[in-house]
Amino acid sequence: xxxxxxxxxxxxxxxxxxxxxxxxxxxxxxxxxxxxxxxxxxxxxxxxxxxxxxxxxxxxxxxxxxxxxxxxxxxxxxxxxxxxxxxxxxxxxxxxxxxxxxxxxxxxxxxxxxxxxxxxxxxxxxxxxxxxxxxxxxxxxxxxxxxxxxxxxxxxx
Amino acid sequence: xxxxxxxxxxxxxxxxxxxxxxxxxxxxxxxxxxxxxxxxxxxxxxxxxxxxxxxxxxxxxxxxxxxxxxxxxxxxxxxxxxxxxxxxxxxxxxxxxxxxxxx
Numbered sequence: 001x002x003x004x005x006x007x008x009x010x011x012x013x014x015x016x017x018x019x020x021x022x023x024x025x026x027x028x029x030x031x032x033x034x035x036x037x038x039x040x041x042x043x044x045x046x047x048x049x050x051x052x053x054x055x056x057x058x059x060x061x062x063x064x065x066x067x068x069x070x071x072x073x074x075x076x077x078x079x080x081x082x083x084x085x086x087x088x089x090x091x092x093x094x095x096x097x098x099x100x101x102x103x104x105x106x107x108x109x110x111x112x113x114x115x116x117x118x119x120x121x122x123x124x125x126x127x128x129x130x131x132x133x134x135x136x137x138x139x140x141x142x143x144x145x146x147x148x149x150x151x152x153x154x155x156x157x
Numbered sequence: 158x159x160x161x162x163x164x165x166x167x168x169x170x171x172x173x174x175x176x177x178x179x180x181x182x183x184x185x186x187x188x189x190x191x192x193x194x195x196x197x198x199x200x201x202x203x204x205x206x207x208x209x210x211x212x213x214x215x216x217x218x219x220x221x222x223x224x225x226x227x228x229x230x231x232x233x234x235x236x237x238x239x240x241x242x243x244x245x246x247x248x249x250x251x252x253x254x255x256x257x258x259x260x
Contacts, residue, residue: 079223
């Protein structure tokens with residue numbers, strides 16, 4: 001397969017969409033848009049409670065309706081796959097937190113109506129740690145946690 | 158501009174399953190180079206997925222998301238032939254948009 005050609009085609013497609021999006025006023029040119037939408041306070045937190053507060057909640061309750069699917073032992077901490085899903089009604093937000101990482105919050109997802117409250121992604125883990133799935137449902141926060149053992153850390157390296 | 162994302166959007170029952178593989182260093186800002194200087198953080202902060210102009214997923218990421226991030230999710234209301242558009246923006250303000258047609 002001619003991968004160079006595919007690349008060029010995809011590249012132009014992407015650029016065209018970008019142009020359209022800009023024309024429609026979806027994106028403001030410049031980098032201000034990038035930072036404005038990012039909750040820096042939440043990504044600076046070190047504990048579950050602080051993260052919940054930074055995300056606009058008071059506290060989180062443990063829930064059995066949240067599922068974390070991941071390996072129990074991760075050989076390579078740089079790439080640990082996680083699937084988190086919630087059965088809580090009106091789930092609006094899902095987040096993945098790794099307790100012993102330098103900053104606890106790894107990723108946060110906003111789930112609009114019509115999207116399944118389940119995401120699958122890969123995160124880095126510095127060492128063996130509890131991983132917490134935080135869910136915002138109907139305005140309240142819930143969590144579930146699971147320990148994942150890491151054989152080789154993913155931060156530092 | 159970085160390398161294009163690989164996006165697959167397929168029907169899974171009545172829902173659309175979207176799988177995205179992005180090409181990005183996702184540097185944490187924790188690592189040091191051989192001279193002991195900290196390598197500055199460089200990572201994707203925002204990801205937005207839209208279908209027919211409607212946002213179907215938006216995400217905020219920290220540097221703990223793995224290098225060359227993978228993401229998959231499902232949404233309803235899509236049909237084959239529709240377009241799914243994904244955009245990311247990193248902490249340097251660099252951005253990239255790619256799209257896929259639902260198969």
